[in-house]
Amino acid sequence: MEHLKFFQLPTDPFQNECDERFYFESAPQKRARLRLMRGIQQRRALSVLLGGPGLGKTTLAHSLLRALDPREFAAHYLSIPHEACASGWFLPNVARAFGVHAPADQVQSLVDQIHAQLVQIAASRRSSVLLIDEAQLFRNRDAMEEFRGLLNLLHDGRKLVSLVLFGLPELAEVLKLDAPLAQRVEIRVELTPMDWLESQAYVSHRLRLAGAKSPVFAPDALEALFRCSGGVPRLLNTIADNALFEAFLSEARPVDSSIVVAAAEALGIEPTANPSAPVVARDSEPTPAEWLEPLAPMPSDVRPARPSAPEPVVEEELSAQFESADLVEENSGADLAVTKLDVEAFVDPLPEPEREPAEEIAIELEVEPPADVAREPDFGPEDSDWSLGAALREEEPPAEVVRERNEDSFDLRSVALEVEAEPEPPPAREEDELDLLFEEIQIGD
Secondary structure (H helix, E strand, O other): OHHHHHOOOOOOOOOOOOOHHHOOOOHHHHHHHHHHHHHHHOOOOEEEEEEOOOOOHHHHHHHHHHHOOOOOEEEEEEEOOOHHHOOOOHHHHHHHHOOOOOOOOOHHHHHHHHHHHHHHHHHOOOEEEEEEEOHHHOOOHHHHHHHHHHHOOEEOOEEOEEEEEEEOOOHHHHHOOOHHHHHOOOEEEEEOOOOHHHHHHHHHHHHHHOOOOOOOEOHHHHHHHHHHHOOOHHHHHHHHHHHHHHHHHOOOOOEOHHHHHHHHHHOOOOOOOOOOOOOOOOOOOOOOOOOOOOOOOOHHHOOOOOOOOOOOOOHHHHHHHHHHOOOOOOEOOEOOOOOOOOHHHOOOOOOOOOOOOHHHHHHHOOOOOOOOOOOOOOOOOOOOOOOHHHHHHOOOOOOOOOOOOOOOOOOHHHHHHHHHHOOOOOOOOHHHHHHHHHHHHHHHO
């Protein structure tokens, strides 16, 4: 086609068909798929997907069908073509979908055929799944009863089939016509339109797959596409396709917002103001990366920043933290501070600085060491055999044993040395002995 050649597009990127090559899983599509898949894997009896027209319900149904492994699931897809076809049409087509070659005319016989076929599937350790599109067409009560009868099929106390209904929002009101059927809904999902970022990513995704080699839509045209479509994929495809053709007729490349708005108005679609869409300058030119990538990052591309490593704490900051924490202890009125640096409470562990023993600090400052600092007895050099008897026998104590002490300190070895060093009394003289004898005689008289 001429307008595709004008934009150097080998393939039409904006066809409203269930082409799995162009499938784009937006955030609403992903949330719906995960919820429905949970219901299928857990063998829930009835799951329902509600969504407005053009949001991709049929596309999602085919995506689920492709995702189910045929070795584990016997999955089939049915779409109700018209309301009049619901009654008398549903059960025979269900029978054919699950492999019944000649469906019976009577409802009871037909149900028995479907039951036998589902039992065979269960015996092969597979789960039966039926995806039903346009389910809002179940309007008459006869069709609802046929549908509910399918849910009643059991084998060994377990449901034989999991049903997934896809329909417009009015499907919720249709289910209320049959209260027992409405109570069996175990999974309920609502599909929503795409937002601003997802609409950009959707257009870029389709252009890349179509083989675009140059900018196709200007940034302001992407904004206009979102405002005119409201994030509905079907409308976005239709407006974008018509805008490409209108731009070809006027030989405008890339497509700007005025062409997009004109194409939408020709289709009877009015642009709507959406606060989630940013305003893009009309005179801005797309860069080589903008036409294939969103103008703003997608939510999945935004990652939380990694916590940075703690900055090193300088000595002054540590001192201030310790003073504020009141970690300084005063001892005996002396200006001695014995602190325990708990660095792990503030920063990463740092190598502990070399310090002199608290006992040596106390000796240098001529004060007693703190009570909580245990004094280790000094038994002299490691290579010497020291004992109290040896110390008493030595005339001079070893240099290693002599230690400084205060007036209030007590050292057993020092006392022993002082006793040994005390001089002997002088010999008594004869005069002194006579005086003592004289005093004894007087005392005796």
